[in-house]
Amino acid sequence: MNLRKIPSSGGVLPVVGVGTWRTFDVGAKPDERAPLAEVLHILFKAGGSVIDTSPMYGKAEGVVGDLLAAARTRSKAFLATKVWISGADNGIAQMQKSMALLQTQRIDLMQVHNLLDWRVHLPTLRAWKQEGRVRYLGVTHYTESAHGELEKVLQAEPWDFVQLNYALDDRAVERRLLPLAAERGIAVLVNQPFGGGGLLRKLSDRPLPAWAGEIGCTSWAQLLLKFVLANPAVTCVIPGTGKPEHMRDNVQAGVGNYPDAALLKRMVSEIEV
Template sequence: MQRRKIPSTGEELPVVGCGTWQTFDVGPGAAERVPLGDVLRVLFDSGGSAIDSSPMYGRAEGVVGDLLAQSDSRDRAFLATKVWTTGRQAGIDQMQRSMRLLRTERIDLMQIHNLVDWQTHLPTLQDWKKAGRIRLIGVTHYTEGAHDTVLAVLQRARLDFLQIDYAIDDRHAERRLLPFARDNGIAVMINQPFGGGGLLRKLSGRKLPDWAGEIGCTSWAQILLKFVLANPAVTCVIPGTSKPDHMRDNAHAGVGSLPDATLVKRMANEIAG
């Protein structure tokens, strides 16, 4: 799998990871958890490492922590989670709980979820980074309407990462956020690369275009992910899934060639209109 540098550290991150919203919010039963363990195994075996979660995602953090412990694979994971509450002490308490659930003494990437009380949490994240409890800090959002505010935060705060929505039918981030991140050394993690899922469902019944083979794509999911990865500002994309076969399919998007500028334009015209 291809890897891209995190500008603030120079370390390389595999370009396809795994999101856990909804998909990892499950109970303790083997029928629910065994497939998720297989999802993580496929992620790692494919060369990926990023796993993104949040206290907002129900039981997902605990499930990830349990599965990594059971497979003794914490050292293979780039663990990203979030703080999603108001107030300094509430934020500290929540992050400590996340670390217990994830069964780790250090979080690779701690993000302020949807900018909730970001001015309060940022100093805490900076202090924890200096102390080595977290390695990287960032902010997240998932709606176009918040992009102006996100940009203002990026201009004010010193951050390692931005997590934002971007897809072939959701290209608003191309206007200012992605160029700003590229020009200012901020790594970018992409959520909702399938446009929230609706686009992928709509495309599933269509024949793959003739040019799919030119970039090594054998599925619509790979086409949509390679479109996102074609933007050089993007560091990693985190499609969520609970199915090992889908994880394997997604991971293949990180292998081989990516569309050039001409093909990117054609893809956007033919798929998103």
Template sequence: MSHTEGYSRRRLLSLAAGVSAVCTLNRALATTSAVTLPSAAGDQTMLTRAIPSSSESLPMVGLGTYRGFDVAPGDPVYRQLPAVLDELFAKGGTVIDSSPMYGRAEQTTGELLSIHEPSSPAFLATKVWTRGRDEGIAQMEQSFSLLRTERIDLMQIHNLLDWQTHLPTLREWKEQGRIRYIGITHYTPSAYDEVEAVLKAEQLDFLQINYALDDRGVEKRILPLCRERGVAVICNRPFGGGGLLGRVKGKPLPAWVSDVQVNSWPQLLLKFLLTHPAVTCVIPGTSNPRYMVDNVKAGFGPMLTDAQRHQLIALVG
């Protein structure tokens, strides 16, 4: 799968019809975790951050498929999904994250991307979520099949389930070129001690972890450790599981939002996360093209200052 070729809206839409269908932060940003500014295309290309283990540039806003992609052809929601991918790719986003625990999401993703081989720019991330070596291999093979790909960019051990068993397989497959990066995930503060222990003990490429303006527990130890260990960070649950959006609904945006080129609360909440130098990418989930259009805008323009971050924290709590 190519990561440099373009993307065709018409071809995605044709599939839908055919099947009925992210004081010290500023200093840190200026050093090891600097944002890569778009070149040539100007404001048409999303900002990127380097994956520490490879220096490969990764666009800062991606897409989560939990719930939104757990739909079948014939469902009205399914018919919206080609446009969701269109909006992601058109603005330079590439990361699409899924999991076997997300119902039909892997299969739906594979269907929507299959007609674009080898031209899809997608950076495919999924997970192994079972116990046992053979069971893990079987599940990952099924992910390859459902995603309709011969290579998965990022394979993650979901919620650290049986991680000691799966990690050797992931390393072997990475050496073989079947997967490009390996990582672990979690989404609850109760797991932070175990996450920290694994990060210290093992060499990993990625950590996917819960981080939101109202869920900042990872800032104390996890994010600094990732910077120290050279681990890229993908933020899941960037809207705090959805409750955060409800808390800010109806509140006026701060007067300075135009300085950071955002015009909505979702964009501002995502940019709050992307301003942290340890964060590589955010993956808000949606099945609505309008929300995808809004989300990707967080990957453009200046990051927040320390003062702006502190104001948001005080505003939301």
């Protein structure tokens, strides 16, 4: 899988990961968890590593922790989770619970979810990074209405990561946030690369354009992921899935070439949504 640099450290990340919202919020039954174990197996086998989760994703953190422990694959994972609560003490308690559920002594990326009380959590996050309890610090949001506030936060502090929404039919971040991240050396995780799922559903009944083969795409999902990854400011895309066949499809967007400027323009103009 292709790799991209994390600007703040010089380390690298594989360009396709997996999100766990809804998809990993399951019970303990083997038939519920077996497909998710296969999703992670496919991700790692393809060279991917990023697993994004959150306390707000129901049972997802605990499921991820159990699956990694059972397969002994924690070392292959880049674990990203979030703090999503008001108050410093509450934030500490929530992050400690996340570490326990994920069965790890160190979180690779701790993100302030939806910017909630970020100023209050930042001193704790900085201290935990210095102590080695977290490797990287970030902030997230998933709505265009929050982009103005997100821009101010990215300008205010030297964050390692930002997670934001970006898709072929949701390109607002191209105007300011992606250039700002590149300018300030902030790695970018992209959520909702399929337009929250709506874009992919709209395209599913249409034949794949012949020019998709120019960039090695054999599905709409790969084409939409490669659109996002064509932007050099993007570090990793994290489409959510709990289905092995979808994960197998998604990781193919992590290899080969990406659209050039001419092809990107064609994609925008020809793919009516």
